[in-house]
Amino acid sequence: MSPENKKSTLSLFSRSKTRLVRRSKILLSPRTPCADAFPEDAQEKRKEELEAENKMLKEQVSKQKFMILKLIDELEYMESLCKQKAAIVVDPTSPTNSFSSNASSMETLAAENSEKEKLIKQLILKTKLLESNVADLRSQLKSNLCEYQRSLSNLSDSVTMIKENQRFLTPTPRSHIVPSSRFLDLKQYTDTDAGETFRRLQSPPGIIPVKSSEFDSFFEGEKDYFLVLFLTAQTNQNCKLCQYFQPVYETVVRSFYESNPSFQKVFFLSVDASDNIAHFQKYNISTVPHLWIYPISSFIYKPVDSDDAFDKRIPMPENLSIVSEHYTYPITDTITQADQELRFATFLGELTQTKIVINKPMDLVLALKYCAGFFVLFRILRSRKERVLDKIRNGTAVLVLSIIAIYICLSGVNFAVQRNVPFLVKDKDGSLKYLTPGVQNMIGAEVTLSIAFQMVFSLLLWLLIQGVPRIPKENQAVGMLLFAAMLFLTYNLFTSMFKAKDPGYPFTYLYILIF
Secondary structure, eight states, rough: OOOOOOOOHHHHHHHHHHHHHHHHHHHHOOOOOOOOOOOOOOOOOHHHHHHHHHHHHHHHHHHHHHHHHHHHHHHHHHHHHHHHHHHHHOOOOOOOOHHHHHHHHHHHHHHHHHHHHHHHHHHHHHHHHHHHHHHHHHHHHHHHHHOOOHHHHHHHHOOOOOOHHHHHHHOOOBOOOOOOOOOOGGGGOTTTTTSTTHHHHHHHTOOOOGGGGGGGHHHHOOSSSSSEEEEEEETTTHHHHHHHHHHHHHHHHHHHHHHHHOSSSSEEEETTTTTOOHHHHTOOOOOOOOEEEEHHHHHHOOOOOOOOTOOOEOOOOSSTTSSSSSSEOOOSSSSSHHHHHHHHHHHHHHTTTOOOOOOOOOOOOHHHHHHHHHHHHHHHHHHTTTHHHHHHHHOOOHHHHHHHHHHHHHHHHHHHHHHHHOEEOOOSSSSSSSSSTTTTOOOHHHHHHHHHHHHHHHHHHHHHIIIIISSOHHHHHHHHHHHHHHHHHHHHHHHHHHHHHHHTTOOSSSSSOOO
């Protein structure tokens, strides 16, 4: 083999080895996970699936690294073998260094070099394929890590929002504990065989008035039922809030028994301050009205001898009284009695896991007011019949009113009113927020923004259809582009609002950071 061939062969091996080692170092170097993770929505099941998939991808990357290292070892071995054979062929001290043997050796070495070059090319192709596979695996791993982090962030935001909303929906249990251990059998107040026959049913709404002599007996001992207590001063004319809430309480109690006739796990009490002033002073109850709900004892207390570390209930005290653990319903006169009835029924139904349908007789006064209002409205319309018919024939006013009514009906205003959702919420730092994280949450401000966007969409669409033809012809193209650009900008503002609630929302072209 000539020195030129030898040098070219060795340089080929050297270049191949250098290229492969360099690519392998880049490939085998550790990569940092994606730091550009978007926050939002996830579930525990998706979290476990992502962890399993990430583990599988890491195992595949390890296998690809092992195969690359094996290819490098094979390449180094072939390079050393080639060097040894080349040295044997050109060695001047070799006893077989004749012209014929050298020629034969060179031909053999050339053939081997040709085979090795083909093998090297195959190895290079395999290496490129492995690099491509590893790159795909790293890309998939990066995507999974991003989604995993987004899921965790979304879950954290949802938990935070739920905790914030609990202030509007869930009362805080009172932590006054005074002990007892005696069971109270309330059948004596409902059984026909008891001394006071049908005592509960004798009260029109089904409320048991508590006498002073039996005050303590109602609240002592464990309970396998719910006890709803209304502390009031009904006989005191100065207690306007007591008089305001008394009919609300009676309506909800009556509706509860009508909606759940076979449910015997809830009893309603009424304690008047004038008959139980000594007991109020004993337990430091200085204000009325109050509405306290005592759940089934096993819901909040655990046995004294329980050593279960995972049981988060409170140990059962020795005695129970009126100021033991209970829920408090906030009584306020800032809303109408009808709204108060609905709110109290919802609160009680969630605690007792029952459905309460408010059943009230028809309000004749209100019905007469509606009838009088419709009569006056129809008289006015009849007196101006021609003008009204002209407006209807024109169609523009009817069209505008119809669009407004449709958008209000579709916007979720009724949902927000029925659910009593707040108009605005506060962030962790106390600042007001117009949007809440998570598509499952909605506040009044979002409903208002949705209506506003829909109105703007309708206006721009009308301008494109009706406004452009009214522009002079030389300016129609500019006007069309202007209205189309405004429509595109409004659309991206609208989708940016959705993206602020859900960072994974894909249907937006231009994210405008204003929400």
